Amino acid sequence: xxxxxxxxxIAFRDEVRExxxxxxxxxxxxxxxxxxxxxxxxxxxxxxxxxxxWVAPGWPAEYGGTGWxxxxxxxxxxxxxxxxxxxxxxxxxxxxxxxxxxxxxxxQKEEFLPxxxxxDIWWCQGYxxxxxxxxxxxxxxxxxxxxxxxxxxxxxxxxxVAQHADWIFCLVRxxxxxxxxxxxxFLLIDMKTPGITVNPIVTIDNHHSLNEVxxxxxxxxxxNRIGEENKGWTYAKALLAHERTGIAGVSDSKRNLDQVRxxxxxxxxxxxxxxxxxSFQKRLSDIEIDLMxxxxxxxRVLATVAAGGAPGAESSMLKIxxxxxxxxxxxxxxxxxxxxxxxxxNDMSKEQLGHDFGSDARQAYMYGRAATVYxxxxxxxxxxxxxxxxxL
Amino acid sequence: xxxxxxxxxxxxxxxxxxxxxxxxDFDTRxxxxxxxxxxxxxxxxxxxxxxxxxxxxxxxxxxxxxxxVDTMLVMEEFGKGLLVEPYLATVVxxxxxxxxxGNQAAQDTLIPKIIDGSxxxxxxxxxxxxxxxxxxxxxxxxxxxxxxxxxxxxxxxLNGANADQxxxxxxTSGEQSDDAGITLFLLAADTAGVERTDYRMMDGQRVAxxxxxxVRVGADAVLGEVDNGLAILNAVAMDANLALAAEAVGIxxxxxxxxxxxxxxxxxxxxxxxxxxxxxxxxxxxxxDYEQSKSMxxxxxxxxxxxxxxxxxxxxxxxxxxxxxxxRVYSEAIQIHGGMGLTDELDIGHYAKRLxxxxxxxxxxxxxxxxxxxxxxx
Numbered sequence: 001x002x003x004x005x006x007x008x009x010i011a012f013r014d015e016v017r018e019x020x021x022x023x024x025x026x027x028x029x030x031x032x033x034x035x036x037x038x039x040x041x042x043x044x045x046x047x048x049x050x051x052x053x054w055v056a057p058g059w060p061a062e063y064g065g066t067g068w069x070x071x072x073x074x075x076x077x078x079x080x081x082x083x084x085x086x087x088x089x090x091x092x093x094x095x096x097x098x099x100x101x102x103x104x105x106x107x108q109k110e111e112f113l114p115x116x117x118x119x120d121i122w123w124c125q126g127y128x129x130x131x132x133x134x135x136x137x138x139x140x141x142x143x144x145x146x147x148x149x150x151x152x153x154x155x156x157x158x159x160x161v162a163q164h165a166d167w168i169f170c171l172v173r174x175x176x177x178x179x180x181x182x183x184x185x186f187l188l189i190d191m192k193t194p195g196i197t198v199n200p201i202v203t204i205d206n207h208h209s210l211n212e213v214x215x216x217x218x219x220x221x222x223x224n225r226i227g228e229e230n231k232g233w234t235y236a237k238a239l240l241a242h243e244r245t246g247i248a249g250v251s252d253s254k255r256n257l258d259q260v261r262x263x264x265x266x267x268x269x270x271x272x273x274x275x276x277x278x279s280f281q282k283r284l285s286d287i288e289i290d291l292m293x294x295x296x297x298x299x300r301v302l303a304t305v306a307a308g309g310a311p312g313a314e315s316s317m318l319k320i321x322x323x324x325x326x327x328x329x330x331x332x333x334x335x336x337x338x339x340x341x342x343x344x345x346n347d348m349s350k351e352q353l354g355h356d357f358g359s360d361a362r363q364a365y366m367y368g369r370a371a372t373v374y375x376x377x378x379x380x381x382x383x384x385x386x387x388x389x390x391x392l
Numbered sequence: 393x394x395x396x397x398x399x400x401x402x403x404x405x406x407x408x409x410x411x412x413x414x415x416x417d418f419d420t421r422x423x424x425x426x427x428x429x430x431x432x433x434x435x436x437x438x439x440x441x442x443x444x445x446x447x448x449x450x451x452x453x454x455x456x457x458x459x460x461v462d463t464m465l466v467m468e469e470f471g472k473g474l475l476v477e478p479y480l481a482t483v484v485x486x487x488x489x490x491x492x493x494g495n496q497a498a499q500d501t502l503i504p505k506i507i508d509g510s511x512x513x514x515x516x517x518x519x520x521x522x523x524x525x526x527x528x529x530x531x532x533x534x535x536x537x538x539x540x541x542x543x544x545x546x547x548x549x550l551n552g553a554n555a556d557q558x559x560x561x562x563x564t565s566g567e568q569s570d571d572a573g574i575t576l577f578l579l580a581a582d583t584a585g586v587e588r589t590d591y592r593m594m595d596g597q598r599v600a601x602x603x604x605x606x607v608r609v610g611a612d613a614v615l616g617e618v619d620n621g622l623a624i625l626n627a628v629a630m631d632a633n634l635a636l637a638a639e640a641v642g643i644x645x646x647x648x649x650x651x652x653x654x655x656x657x658x659x660x661x662x663x664x665x666x667x668x669x670x671x672x673x674x675x676x677x678x679x680x681d682y683e684q685s686k687s688m689x690x691x692x693x694x695x696x697x698x699x700x701x702x703x704x705x706x707x708x709x710x711x712x713x714x715x716x717x718x719x720r721v722y723s724e725a726i727q728i729h730g731g732m733g734l735t736d737e738l739d740i741g742h743y744a745k746r747l748x749x750x751x752x753x754x755x756x757x758x759x760x761x762x763x764x765x766x767x768x769x770x
Contacts, residue, residue, distance in 0.1 A: 001394065001395050001396065001397060001461050001690065001693070001694060001697075002393065002394055002694070002697075002698075003393050003395075003690075003691075003694040003698070004694070004698045069393075070393055071393040074393070261769065275769055276769075276770070278762075278765070281765040281769050282761060282765070284765075284769065285712070285761055285764050285765050285768065285769075288709075288768065289688075289709040289712050289713050289761075289764065290684065290713065292688060292691060292706070292709050293684040293685070293687045293688035293691065293709075293713055294684065294687070295687075295691075296687035296688065296690055296691045297683055297684060297687040299393065299395075299687075300395055300687060300690070303393065303394060303395050314683075317679075317680050317683060320680065321680060321684070379673070382672070382673045382676040382677075383669070383672070385676045385679065385680075386669075386672035386673070386675065386676055389676075389679060390652055390666075390672070390675055390676070390679065391652075391656075392652075392655070392656070392666045392667070392672050392675075
């Protein structure tokens with residue numbers, strides 16, 4: 001058992017640190033933070049990462065992945081988060097791409113993988129429906145074969161970045177026979193196809209990132225189906241386990257917690273720093289200690305995966321603990337902001353307002369409620385562990 | 393980075409695992425705990441033959457030359473079988489202090505005896521007022537000719553009654569809680585003026601209160617440097633906290649496994665109670681408590697064996713996490729076992745009681761969290 005860094009690891013860490021410091025500029029940060037320039041700035045950043053060869057740490061090397069070992073992945077992600085660098089938009093690079101390179105046809109791989117690597121196309125995920133959330137298999141969006149096409153009808157909901165997406169990967173119902181999971185097919189759909197309508201959903205953070213996507217007689221070539229008809233559930237499940245390993249967000253949580261500590265040190269209450277209050281210290285260390293352990297839980301899972309094991313129910317644990325900690329940090333930041341936690345987006349400068357992080361804290365906290373709901377709610381994850389690990 | 397164990401380590405772990413499973417079942421263990429000595433000398437000899445008593449000692453003294461990973465592996469198995477023999481007291485505490493003291497003569501004499509099973513030891517570090525502060529020492533050591541005269545009282549000394557040799561902390565200078573001024577002394581348990589009163593604890597451990605009345609020892613009884621004994625005590629406490637956390641992880645695993653098995657067979661309202669979602673989710677939480685504890689244990693052990701600066705922080709964090717997690721695990725185990733969880737007949741309560749004692753030994757969660765906060769937030 002050894003978790004020390006080798007000389008090569010240290011050199012790699014320095015290289016990564018240097019790269020982020022040089023290339024993730026303040027200008028880029030500002031444009032990514034602005035809704036009007038968000039898509040263009042994120043695309044620009046991801047293209048830089050692609051040029052560097054680092055945009056897909058999770059992919060096998062043969063498809064353009066980095067071929068990094070778990071230590072290198074750990075170092076990369078730690079450095080990325082510590083530098084306050086936004087992680088890549090997951091829908092293409094970490095969600096649909098593994099399905100395409102694992103289950104797709106040679107033509108699909110050739111068509112989509114290079115474009116995903118280069119961020120030439122943006123993706124969104126069409127899973128949830130108005131009547132099918134955590135009970136995903138109850139989905140009703142229907143696809144019927146007509147010649148060389150499927151004709152798709154139905155509604156998807158909670159679709160993040162659908163307003164920016166060029167493509168959507170969808171689970172659709174192709175059969176109502178047998179078990180519900182058996183009649184589901186995995187389709188890749190061009191968002192420019194006639195019959196698709198995207199309606200915004202404004203969330204409690206007063207922001208638009210979620211959408212409703214309506215399909216009205218949308219024609220999708222059969223060639224855009226992943227794998228076999230009615231086997232989509234299997235492909236999606238493999239993806240979900242993949243999605244959950246990264247979902248813990250340990251590196252970002254570490255940085256966010258460090259920030260809370262810095263903010264708390266500057267916050268004065270009755271002549272004394274908030275950070276000096278034992279009750280606040282206890283709340284901070286409750287999270288920090290749990291996070292120290294989760295970091296090693298994640299490393300243990302990564303090591304298992306690297307040794308050829310599959311990320312199974314352990315990834316559910318990472319999802320549960322990781323999102324609970326994200327939310328615990330978000331609420332702490334709100335409390336440090338005190339009255340300013342309620343500030344809505346406005347045009348005032350920080351000087352005029354008298355505060356610098358209240359509105360960000362509010363937005364992160366409010367939108368952060370989604371983390372224990374999406375990707376299979378944390379209650380569903382507990383069911384998964386009860387069944388798969390405990391055998392109940 | 394890897395979390396693999398060497399072949400040697402796996403063999404060591406398997407040997408302890410097999411022994412605990414085949415030769416140390418719950419009734420056997422209960423018999424040992426209830427016996428006159430509260431341990432079995434015969435078992436102890438077996439441990440010596442199997443090489444377990446040699447693990448942390450250098451090859452120069454006939455030891456295995458193991459590190460914190462080796463100790464972790466055996467302690468976890470000891471936890472699973474609820475070992476009552478004084479492994480922690482003799483090998484980790486007494487042997488650890490001896491090893492860290494740099495006192496060659498004492499090491500040459502005693503370490504081979506620890507290894508062959510002929511010397512049982514105890515580290516008398518605690519006093520009735522000191523709670524978790526190792527520096528809170530009132531027992532005194534006054535220069536007396538060539539040697540020292542020891543006076544005072546040590547309490548809850550693990551293996552205090554059965555020990556052949558004692559290591560005692562006493563004040564050679566300074567005030568009650570000063571870091572400096574504490575010196576460690578090595579003495580035979582039957583030295584004139586040493587009086588021992590032994591009693592049993594709820595986890596089957598036999599401990600003693602030891603009074604020292606004008607106990608005369610030579611200058612060669614000093615272990616390490618005069619006035620600088622706290623450094624050794626702190627280092628031993630760090631090893632002990634890792635060993636105890638490993639034992640706790642072993643116990644947590646057993647409690648979770650046994651509770652889960654119970655819910656699969658125990659029927660209420662015509663179904664196995666394991667089918668109730670409210671119990672399933674609670675068992676998922678205790679499963680995560682176990683995994684998180686294990687991860688933190690690995691983190692702390694790696695920090696120590698890598699010689700990282702923040703090893704102390706990691707050990708504080710470990711004790712906090714294991715305290716919170718362990719408390720939830722044993723509480724849920726008793727609750728989910730219902731009335732049976734309250735019986736002396738079932739092993740669940742015995743695991744709980746050992747776990748509770750582990751959590752308070754060398755500082756409970758609150759104590760270590762305050763230390764952690766001091767390092768991280770001031």
